[in-house]
Amino acid sequence: MRDVWRFMNILFLFSLWVVQDENIISFLLIVSLAILVCLRWRFQLPAWTILIDIGLCILFMPTWSNSVFGFALPLFESFSRQKYIYTIPIVALLPIGEVFSVLLFWFLFQAGFFGVIDNQWKKQRDLYISEADRERRARYELENIKEELLEANCKTAQLAEVSERNRIARDLHDHVGHDLTGASLAMDAYEQLEGKEAEEMFYQVRLRIARGASMLRDTVHDMTPVTKMGADVLEHIAKEFQHTAVDFHKSGDMRNVPVQYWSLLESCLKEALTNVARHSDATNVDIQFDATDTIVRLSIQDNGTGTADPKEGSGLRNLKLRARAAGGSLSVNAESGHLIVCVLPFQKEEGSS
């Protein structure tokens, strides 16, 4: 916009020159001003170059009185860059020129006016750009935090598993181990004893073994979950789904699957089934759940017509992110029916520890 205004000014000067039938030397002024305009269009020129414009106009004032119209360009620049000091020579030199008309006044006034508007517009634009930058930055940071939180979630689940294992080991060592060692020592003593003392010792051995056994039962009982866990949960969800017929097949050893994966697989299945219920015209859903030595794979295929352009909701996007945080992937294919496949790898080094 700014450059259009500048080139229009050059055009105006040229038409003025044609109409007034001036001598050929003053044409140099127009070409020189055009060069400056082009330079400003291509490069960011420093503010002092405004002085060159002013100097050129002054230089040509004796040969072409209408050079004063050329002052519009430096006036515009100085207002646009808020360097008001450069307007002083223009104002001071105007009365020297022979042309002093209402047209000149209005012409210079519009130059200044456009300069101010240009300045305001530039300020607004810079403001918008910095605002957009800030928001983009904030969004990136949020994304990072989200990923970190997801990773932390996985780590916490692993830590919980390890600490639970430690607790069980400690329990077994402290209580059952203590009683069994005691019983074994008592049995050694029983072999050396006779009569009433032996009977007493035998009774103690029995007591210790009974106590150890019950302690062991209790510990094992603590370990056995009350609620459903693992593949059972997935099966339960599939069974509860009333909207369409659901086939659930599972294969492989489910014990290998890390605990933190279950919540992800569960939300994945729930999301897929919700999508079927809400958006699809499917009549059957086929769920395959396989665990191999290295990966666990959950695929949900429905027989709906599918859409050419599957719109991904935030649910699937979040699941993808979570799957990625766990080192796996989630892919969606809508070519024939809707197919969602979630593949998660086993981290061997952690599993073996």
Next chain:
Amino acid sequence: MTIFTFALKRIFRDKSNLASLTLFPIAAIFLPANDNWPLLPYGYQFFGVLILFVAIRLTGLLIDDRQKGVVKRLAAAPVTHFQYLFQNLLAFSVIVIAQCILVIAGGVMYGNELYEPLWLLVLFLVFSFTAIAFTLAWNTLYRNKETSFLIFMAVIMIIAMLGGLILPVDMLPDTLEKIAVIFPTYWLAEGIEWVVLGENIGDFLLINGVLLLYALLFLIIGSIRRIG
């Protein structure tokens, strides 16, 4: 100076380029002279048009580069845009300089009446630079070499006509005569007139000054770093 030598090689590899760069200037030397107008033999009057043709052919290489993605690759190479432009323009300038010298020296040896051959050479050289800058700026407007070339053919005819290379400027209507000043060809025609009639040296400086200013103006416009 790899780009410089490569630009030269590219220009001379094309057989039609080679022909237009050598045959046409030589033909220009042998064109006859007329009594009233033009003041110089026809070949020299029209040599300005020839320079414009040559310039558009030469700078067309830069559009080629843009079309083939060379500019895009250059943007990733350790070569600045300035170096690329400068070395290419230098190669083009070397060619037109050689051509101008050939035409003037050939004319003098053949026995054409050139009045002031040295001033004429200076004029043609300055005009060549302007022509190269002008075609460079022209080419930045186009994405396709053929379109740019074809439209420029028509433009050359118009500016040569209005500028007074094909017809005397005096034959044009007053307004057109005034507007003709913006075309570089007008200044070339003025320069030729000065060489023949030889008045004030200041006028000749003014003419060359305007042509150089035009060269600068078009160079600034033509230096846009457009990646195709």
